[in-house]
Amino acid sequence: MAKQFDFNSILQKFQLYGNPVSVEPYGNGHINDTFAVVFDQCGTRVRYILQRINTNIFRDPVNLMENIRRVTGHQAAKAANAREYLTLVPAQDGKCYVIDDAGNYFRCYLFIENATSFDILETSQQAYEAARAFGRFQADLADITGGRLVETIPDFHNTPVRVQNLENAIRLDKCNRVKEVAAEIDFVLSRKDICSKLIDLQKSNCIPERITHNDTKLNNVMIDDATGKGICVIDLDTVMPGLAHYDFGDMVRTGTSPAPEDERDLNKIFMRFENFEALLRGYCSEAGKVLNDCELENMPFAGALITLEIGTRFLTDYLEGDVYFKTRREGHNLDRARSQFQLVRSIESQYNEMMNLLNQVKKEIKK
Ligand code: ADP
Ligand code: GN1
Ligand code: MG
Numbered sequence: 001m002a003k004q005f006d007f008n009s010i011l012q013k014f015q016l017y018g019n020p021v022s023v024e025p026y027g028n029g030h031i032n033d034t035f036a037v038v039f040d041q042c043g044t045r046v047r048y049i050l051q052r053i054n055t056n057i058f059r060d061p062v063n064l065m066e067n068i069r070r071v072t073g074h075q076a077a078k079a080a081n082a083r084e085y086l087t088l089v090p091a092q093d094g095k096c097y098v099i100d101d102a103g104n105y106f107r108c109y110l111f112i113e114n115a116t117s118f119d120i121l122e123t124s125q126q127a128y129e130a131a132r133a134f135g136r137f138q139a140d141l142a143d144i145t146g147g148r149l150v151e152t153i154p155d156f157h158n159t160p161v162r163v164q165n166l167e168n169a170i171r172l173d174k175c176n177r178v179k180e181v182a183a184e185i186d187f188v189l190s191r192k193d194i195c196s197k198l199i200d201l202q203k204s205n206c207i208p209e210r211i212t213h214n215d216t217k218l219n220n221v222m223i224d225d226a227t228g229k230g231i232c233v234i235d236l237d238t239v240m241p242g243l244a245h246y247d248f249g250d251m252v253r254t255g256t257s258p259a260p261e262d263e264r265d266l267n268k269i270f271m272r273f274e275n276f277e278a279l280l281r282g283y284c285s286e287a288g289k290v291l292n293d294c295e296l297e298n299m300p301f302a303g304a305l306i307t308l309e310i311g312t313r314f315l316t317d318y319l320e321g322d323v324y325f326k327t328r329r330e331g332h333n334l335d336r337a338r339s340q341f342q343l344v345r346s347i348e349s350q351y352n353e354m355m356n357l358l359n360q361v362k363k364e365i366k367k
Contacts, residue, residue, distance in 0.1 A: 005052065005100060007037075013098040014108045015090050016048065017041055023050065028119055028219065029235070030325045031057055036111065047111035048089065052104050053097075057324070058237055061105040063150040065097045068107075068236045074144045075137075083112055083224075083231050112232055115222035120260055125228065127255045127275045128282035130221045133230030134213060134247055135286030141211040141239070142290065149211060149240045156214055156238060157246040159195040159309045163188060166312050169319035177319050181334065187341045188312050198245050198298065198305065206294040212242035216250040230282075244291060248299050249306025251279050256303075257343055262336045269339050270346040273353060276303070280361055288365040296362055300354035304347040311340025 007023045018041035026036040026049070033052040038045055053061045068088065075085035088096045089108040098106045121127050155161045166188060170178055178185070201207045213220070213233060220235040254261070256275040259268040280299065288296075314337035317324045322333055329335075347354075 005102075005104065005106075007035075007050075010098055010100050010106050011037065011050070011108075013091050013093075015092060016108070018046070021045065027117070031237070037108075047113065049109040049111050051107050051109075053107065053237070055105060058152055060150065060152065061097065064152045064237060065095075065105075065107060067149045067152065067239060069096050070144065070146055070149070071141060071236055071239050075140055078140050082110075083115070085232060086110075086112075086234060086236065112222050112234075114225045115231055116225060117219040117222050117234070119219050120258065121218055121255050121275065124272070124274045124278040126223060127218075127251075127278035129223060129228060129230040130218050130255060131230075131248075131251050131279040131282030132285055133221045133233055134216050134251060135283040135288070137213060137233040138210060138244065138247060138287050139290060144211060151240050152237055153240075156240070157242060157306070157309065158199065159305060159312075160199065162309050162312050162316070163192055163195055166316045166319070169316045173319065175319065175321045181315065181318070181337075184315050184334075184337055184341060187344075188308065188315065191308060191344075194301075194305065195308075197301065198243055201294060201298065202243060207243060207245075207292070207298070208295075209241050210244055211239065212244060212247045214238035214240060214242050214246050214250075216247045216254075218251065218254045244287065244295050245298055245302035246306060248279070248283055249302035249304075250310070251283065252276060252303030252347065253307040253310060253340070253343065255279050257339075257346075259339070261339060262332060263339050264335050266338065266342045269342040271303070271343060271350055273350060276350070276354060277357055280357065284361055284365055288361075293362070296358065296365075297355075300347075300351060300358060303354075304344050304351075307340050307344045307347060311337045311344065314340060 011020050016039060018039040021038040021040050023035050023037050027034045031054050035050045037048045037050045055061055058064050072086050072088060079085050087110040090096060091098045170185060215235055215238045221230050222232045222234060224231045256271040257269050263269055314333045318333035325333060327333055
């Protein structure tokens, strides 16, 4: 059993039946601590996902969990079956989280069995299915009631603010690393003028605020092992008001390159056009009808912008001493930043083809 927390006492505070058999670290997330928990329930082994919320990053876990409770409740009312949304296990006191003696916040979900979350997509069909699931997620949440969801991380996708954060990190140069990364800094700063494009379009009312997931990394959707369908969107911490582009952009970032996010060999990193096409078609098959023309036309741009933005965040974290994203090796955040920038180059070089495809897809949606 993993040791860093008093799991027996934490698990007792949830409405879980039977006896815990094992607790093991699980998944490849960069933010929370995730564990797979096995319970023995009268001879049957049943798995759950237990997560410690990273409260250095999510400063208001109570309102964050209230967002998740509302979102999953809304999804449940629309879903065909219980594998299509996350199910929170209630705590003994009726809340949807537990606080341990050290003040850590934990939540527990039913484990979605017989489904896989992929760090790298193997086929463009998977890209289509994953994007379709994220598109459906956005469409399903469009009519959630009960007021605006809480912004769990303010300015999460405010790209100009992310660039300002980089500039502050450069000024402070806390770890004396700026001298190593002149080319990467230049890469970002030379694109500064495009960073406010989406926010400006929102300010001028060309694109509307929607409820978005905001972390649509492709490993945040579970693909059914038997049918290959994208069944359930997970990792709901950042579900909050946003732009449709934030979701589509992050799908392009994570669903088009054949190499992992932290690949060091830059020759292996590029946007596979067939995956871009699959993402666009999959996403539009569910969300396309509600998007306006201006939103649709900026989807190719969103891929480049969000990839640049996340690369900027990796670079900033490298300069600040790797304090935000979990790292597993020296220079990990810098490797990630470099790979993102390489992908931006590849996306930018395919802009015309993406726009041609978009015009075709736009016509198909309108039919
Ligand atoms: P992080 O915010 O750290 O990325 P996630 O919520 O994405 O954490 O969880 C990490 C990994 O755990 C996911 O990529 C997925 O593989 C797995 N996971 C999360 N929730 C479930 C679930 N309910 N059922 C099965 N696997 C899950
Ligand atoms: C983090 O939680 P995870 O690993 O799905 C991050 C995303 C980044 C991503 C980069 C709350 O996502 O914004 O795009 O890493 N989540 C948060 O891989 O910062
Ligand atoms: Mg995740």
